[in-house]
Amino acid sequence: MSDHHAGDGSERPTTVPASDSPSLRRRRLQATVDEEFAAFYRATIHRLTGFLMHHGAALPLAADIAQDTMIKAYRRWGQIQQPKAWVHTVASRALVRAAAEVREEPREQPEPSSLLPAPDAFAQWELRHDTVQLLKTLPYRQRQIMAWTLSDYSPSEIAVQLRLTPEAVRASLKKARRALAHHAPDEGGST
Incomplete structure (x- = not known):
């Protein structure tokens, strides 16, 4: 993948005085x-x-x-x-x-860090x-596209990043949303 993309609003370093x-x-x-x-x-x-x-x-x-x-x-x-x-x-x-990769599971608890306190x-x-649990019910491609969607990417942007057509992304997104709606707990509060 090329590192050069259209801008996302990030500022680039400013120039410093030439006299320095x-x-x-x-x-x-x-x-x-x-x-x-x-x-x-x-x-x-x-x-x-x-x-x-x-x-x-x-x-x-x-x-x-x-x-x-x-x-x-x-x-x-x-x-x-x-x-x-x-x-x-x-x-x-x-x-x-x-x-x-085949990895061994660590036996010790990981050291605390800012990401894993x-x-x-x-x-x-x-x-x-429960979003993570619901996403685990999806096939990998649908879960991948939902992860990008939950990170605020549009289907067109996702298509570029995953090298898919926008139509393929939208189709997977539609299937994922349908599956998630099917698995989501009843919002009506029936107990």
């Missing part, structure tokens, strides 16, 4: 890039993790892939024109690769959000 020495200009430019990336990271990391969980990843795996994706984004920051779409695409592909955080979150 080359090393001072580099440091100022790097500081600007670091500030820009830090703002993007803070605004995106939790939603990216949720996006991966909507694909069916467990929270520890989703957090690892989201962090790895952000490291890759930082390293290529000057080349990425549409960062939000780029990280979603890279993370989605990393999840597909991870699903294809407690070992049972996902279980607690799952109890409050």
Whole structure:
């Protein structure tokens, strides 16, 4: 995938005064890039993790892939024109690769982090959000398209990122919504 996309409103680093020495200009430019990336990271990391969980990843795996994706984004920051779409695409592909690998399940609880503050955080979150459980009932492609949709992407944007036709995306989205409506708990409150 090319790193060059149509803009998504992200600001690029500003220029530094030409009167500064080359090393001072580099440091100022790097500081600007670091500030820009830090703002993007803070605004995106939790939603990216949720996006991966909507694909069916467990929270520890989703957090690892989201962090790895952000490291890759930082390293290529000057080349990425549409960062939000780029990280979603890279993370989605990393999840597909991870699903294809044979992995041993860890025996120890993971270390707490900002994305995984407690070992049972996902279980607690799952109890409050049945969306993840509902999405697990869908076939992979429908779950994938719903994850992109829940991350505020239009069918046309999803088609570009997944290299599908918009019609194929809309058809999968329609099937997914129909299946989710069938599996969703009765909103009428019948007890």
